[in-house]
Amino acid sequence: MPSSPRVPARPGTDRNALLLPAHPGRPSAAQPGPPPRVVVVGGGIAGVTAAVALAERGVAVRLLEREADLGGRLRGWQTGEHTMTRGFHAFFKQYYNLRSLLQRVSPDLGVLRPVEDYPLLHANGTAESFAGIPRTPPWNVAGFVLRSKTFTLSDLRRMNPVAATRLFDVSIPRTYEELDAIDASTFLREINFPEAARHLAFEVFSRSFFADPEKLSAAELVTMFHIYFLGSSEGLIFDVPRDSYPATLWNPLRDLMLGLGVELSTGVEVSRVDRGADGFTVHTTGERVEADAVVLAADTGGLRRLVEASPSLGDQDWRERIGELRTAPPFLVSRLWLDRPAHSGRPAFLGTSGFELLDNISVLELFEDEARVWREKTGGSVIELHAYALPEHADHDQVVHDLVKQMRSVYPELADARIQHEEHVFADDCPLFAPGGFTRRPTVETSDPALVLAGDLVRIDLPVALMERAATTGFAAANALLAHWRVRGHDLWSVANQGRSALLRAAARRTAS
Template sequence: MSAVAQQGRDRRARVLPAAPGRPAFDRAGPGGTAAPRVAVVGGGIAGLAAATGLAERGVRVTVYEREPQLGGRLAGWPVRLRDGSPATMSRGFHAFFRQYYNLRGLLRRIDPLLTGLRGLPDYPLQHSGGARDSFAHVPRTPPFSALGFAALSPTFGLRDLAGMAPRAALPLLDVRVPEVYERWDGTAAQELLTAIRFPEAARDLAFEVFSRSFFADPGALSAAEMALMFHIYFLGSSEGLLFDVPAEPYPRALWEPLGDYLEKLGVRLRTGEPVLGIRPEGGARIVSTAAGEEHCAAVVLALDTAGLRTVVGASPQLADTAWRERVARLRTAPPFLVSRLWLDRPVARRRPGFLGTSGYGPLDNVSVLERWETEAARWAARSGGSVVELHAYAVDPAAARQPRTREQVQERLRGELARVYPETAAARVLDACHEWRADCPLFPVGGYRDRPAVRTPDPRLMVAGDLVRTGLPVALMERAATSGLLAANVLLARWGVRGHPLRTVPDRGRSALLRSLARLG
């Protein structure tokens, strides 16, 4: 496979060269430079990316993960179904877009050709009113991607297009970081769409689905994050809007192989061991767990919002007061539900593997797992049924706290599935797993200033994760992977060791003409 094919098809993607330095720490012992010990707190994408970037340069790394398994919000764990079959449950479907260069680069450590990822042929979006959008035939290259979407979408009529406010939309033609936050972080995503006079039907389908990728209602989401997503997928990248998914459950496809890779590099993986606090002591940072203390030269905090607040709150000497107060103000997105149902009969073969939905009550998307996941496909072949996953984002927190109302939401999802795919109405649920979670970062209006950057006031303390400000056009899982590698690079540069090159979508509008038009907005 060519280098271009490995890195992606977009020749305008931005490459951030590795900082210079010696190749790695010398592990030879006598006469070599002793490698420092770094604690990475959190074993999700960001933490494993940081651990990989450091360990590949000879740094001694310990990864602390409070859960029994690696993977963070992409973790999976074994369950036993009523029929005795082993299965894997997780926190739900995630899309591995082709412009997730650094995440995919991390996965290439264990799967150089990414053969474990399977491309889905489409990403349809369906509204209860009958409108349906598809990305299968949308051109990849901007601006034809956005124009093609509008031309092919049944939600864009000539009257709708004529009624839009182009001047309000012009800045979307040249999205940059951090300027996009300076312009729009004080505005809600819903307000921006209203100002643009974006068609209601198209808004429900396209932008509501994207905003809910952040597990938030469009009225509570920063417009800057939505504008950045528009750049990453529509106007900033020619990788397109189709994506890949792991062909096996997350543990087998991703985390077990990556864990093996890290252990071969000497990384100590301490799962099921939460960090209780961190304190500075001279030139060291002392990491405390129930099992004892470890002296480290540096620490990378790669935690979710609540975990970061907890560890920082238990570490009163960490960084400085102003930084700790900003961390304490970080918020978590509303609860969400993932329901996985094992049905006694199949979903119709014409149904897509993944469908985004709007107007179906709390139901935000439907996955038919046997379309791509081999574990689900084996069960479906044996039973003659289907394995279906349903998501509900931004659930009312009050409802999520009460067992009875939780059951009502779960039952409502089952009912909405029958509206979306009528052939499932008569299906019997042979087994079900319901995961309620509330641990995704919230990007509220005006919240950007409080979000931590990779660097902190303490040069021996880094932060990584999808909540972090990177100064780069990345989001979601790609922001997690990128920030983890950035944290590793900062520490490696401190020690005079070469870092790792990074890659992103272009950091500005692709066309000089469109950039000129954007300045008129």
């Protein structure tokens, strides 16, 4: 009798999660004959995901990363006895593909620790919380509205029902075709979203893309609302790594890749990639690496520079699209080791709005083991502050000064706390999802079947964002190459690519027509 088809285990609790089954093929690229050789450029989430996915199917992988450490925008590094990173990241339950990667080194995801709330605070004193509300739409909306001080039933009745139905009828790429031309701020005004809630909730969400709402595509914002609230029953409560990123994520993933036979080279800058008749030559400082295929998983600026220096890659249209990519405004991450603690009732993470610079505050000893050691040793706290969408030529010292001042105002028990150690990161390497950019955004696959892209800057027509977009495109890039070699791919999952209510979807289609 024929065997029953394989039914993949559902990755979360949402019964509507979307499965994209792996394409069929040979179990390994290593048989028969020598395996194909792939160079992965970039050692962040996308590059590591692609390297793991390829190596698991017997592909010979060489990963090249310009920094001294793996991790990309999620990396961490030692500064004496302390670890510094590029900032707090939330690992939401609906990050199915990222969590699949992590389960390869922690099957029970024990490297992650749940955070019980996602509170938001406006400078005028209004606050919101997502703890305790139902997870499943539409009951999560009802629970939030009934409890909210910034979004009430009266506000709900005053909204423009015609325009607002777009929030309940998300499908990629159609949502981008309909809404990408306008900015998020304009869209929220058009649906008459209450101003207080707009400034608190949506501004916090939009600035998590490192851009102000006026500079962010409305389609990106609506898709984000679908992912985290209206389209998923996983909820807005998230996990965080139990310890520093190197300890919990990158050291175990490095060991995994080495065990799979991946050749890792960190601190190596790729200067050019040449396409020849028989494959690729990847040029680094003092070395040339031959490959049958290449995965480009660099950040926006790095990808743009590399393609510009590699005239034999891709066709003219693709090269122009890469050249059109832009980065979001600069951001700051400040980590402060203080001589006294934040109050015990403070949340692990607080999103803020209406402050001049401050976008969120994290109290690290509430979830990170290394910071907890500092608390036990000194009685102090380790506090992390984020400021997004800074002016391009902002004075760094002044920004740090003002950010710390705002932190002391939000947490007045720290007003007189002395800073025992501090680390700061200014960067401007995150992708900008500006209005009108979706159509020209490069996709995973290119005109060359042996050249693929991965990263959160890459278009993939699924409701994914941020770290999950990076992991999803990493798997998709590997799958594209594996399909080219007729080797079995990897399953992908996402939040459902449609609104959860057929009635609301139908209403949205009627208003659109």
